[in-house]
Amino acid sequence: MSQGGGMHVAIIMDGNGRWARSRGLPRTRGHREGANAVRRVVEAAPGLGIDTLTLYAFSADNWKRPRPEVNALMRLLHRYLRTETAELVERGVRVTLLGRRDRLPSRVLSAAEAAESATRDGTELELRLAIDYSARDALVRAAELLRGSHDPVCLHRFSQALAQAMHAPGLVRDVDLLIRTSGEERLSDFLLWECAYAEFVFTPTLWPDFTGEDLRKAVEVYRQRDRRFGGLSAEGERQAAAG
Ligand code: FPP
Numbered sequence: 001m002s003q004g005g006g007m008h009v010a011i012i013m014d015g016n017g018r019w020a021r022s023r024g025l026p027r028t029r030g031h032r033e034g035a036n037a038v039r040r041v042v043e044a045a046p047g048l049g050i051d052t053l054t055l056y057a058f059s060a061d062n063w064k065r066p067r068p069e070v071n072a073l074m075r076l077l078h079r080y081l082r083t084e085t086a087e088l089v090e091r092g093v094r095v096t097l098l099g100r101r102d103r104l105p106s107r108v109l110s111a112a113e114a115a116e117s118a119t120r121d122g123t124e125l126e127l128r129l130a131i132d133y134s135a136r137d138a139l140v141r142a143a144e145l146l147r148g149s150h151d152p153v154c155l156h157r158f159s160q161a162l163a164q165a166m167h168a169p170g171l172v173r174d175v176d177l178l179i180r181t182s183g184e185e186r187l188s189d190f191l192l193w194e195c196a197y198a199e200f201v202f203t204p205t206l207w208p209d210f211t212g213e214d215l216r217k218a219v220e221v222y223r224q225r226d227r228r229f230g231g232l233s234a235e236g237e238r239q240a241a242a243g
Contacts, residue, residue, distance in 0.1 A: 006050055006051025007051065007052070007176040007177060007222075008052040008054070008174065008177075009045070009050050009052070009053050009054075009176065009178075009179065010056070010177070010178045010179070010190065010195070010198070011055050011179045011180070012178070012179070012181070012188060012190055013034055013038070013056060013181060013207040014180055014182040014184050014207055015182025015183075015184075015205075015206030015207045015208070016030035016031045016206070016207055019033060019206040028073075030208055031072060031073055033208035034207050035076055035080050036208070037207055037209070040210070040211055040212050041053065041212065042088070042091070042125065043091070044212030045215065046091075048215060050125065050219070051125060052128065053125060053126070053127050054130060054175070054191065055128070055130065056130045057131050058099075058133070059132075059134065059188065059189060060099070060100065060132055060133060061189065063103075074104075074108050077108055077112075077129075077131060081095075081108070084115075085119065088115070088119050089118055089122065091122075092122045092123055092125065093119060093126075094119045094120060094121070094122030094123070094125070094126050094127065095115045095116055096127070096129070096169060097112045097113075097116060097131060097167065098130040098131070098166050098167075099131050099133030099134070099166060100133070101132075101167065103132055112129070128168070130191075133166075135189050135191055135192035135193065138162060138193075139162065139192065141165035141166075142164070145161040145164060146161050159172050159193075172194055174194055174197060174198070175191055176199065177198065177199050177200075177201060177219065178190075178198045178199070179200075179202075179203065180200070181205050181206060181207045181210055182205070182206050182207060183202065183203075183204040185202045197227070199222050201218045
């Protein structure tokens with residue numbers, strides 16, 4: 001499974017806009033409800049055997065959205081980081097930021113870095129918030145970091161460089177389960193490297209409606225999957241051994 005024995009779950013939180021539109025509300029209201037769903041999954045994750053949760057909060061392509069929506073998302077992230085940190089410390093959650101830091105509004109960056117520092121001793125859950133994140137961008141930056149190096153580039157070193165490119169601690173961590181809500185079934189430049197052997201679960205539920213129970217169900221689906229990593233299943237190995 002994974003380094004700490006727990007699972008790494010990554011979520012593409014999609015459908016906030018549709019949730020709002022179906023109620024005749026502004027899109028930003030959908031994002032606000034989405035932040036409540038974030039609280040629910042953070043609360044539920046440790047009890048489900050999840051020790052790392054990576055959430056796609058803002059992609060590098062999200063800058064293309066209308067300015068008022070981008071501003072509202074940045075305000076929401078700022079508020080979440082400012083108001084939740086004490087609770088996250090209490091829950092033993094360690095927050096880390098993933099993605100580019102140089103284009104964020106300075107108050108969002110300082111709130112994120114304050115949350116990283118206040119929560120750094122958390123051991124129950126690693127909560128990685130992908131903000132201004134692009135997997136391709138991270139891969140290009142990792143390649144840049146290794147350019148000109150005389151040591152041979154192996155998977156381990158590349159993985160180290162990729163973590164460094166995203167200011168993530170240590171090595172990059174493989175995703176066990178990737179969830180995308182709202183019925184869309186694509187990766188949208190999220191964790192391309194880390195999802196090499198991930199299991200995918202797609203659900204029609206819109207993100208603002210997503211609950212701890214939905215997370216539990218997705219983990220249950222994941223546990224029923226037969227992960228072979230290119231090898232044989234346990235049953236296949238028994239058959240192969242029997243000739
Ligand atoms: C996708 O829905 C969602 C986003 C682009 C933003 C995700 C942000 C949050 C869930 C809220 C804040 C996050 C944290 C960590 C507090 P969409 O707008 O693309 O929905 P649509 O496809 O229905 O239009």
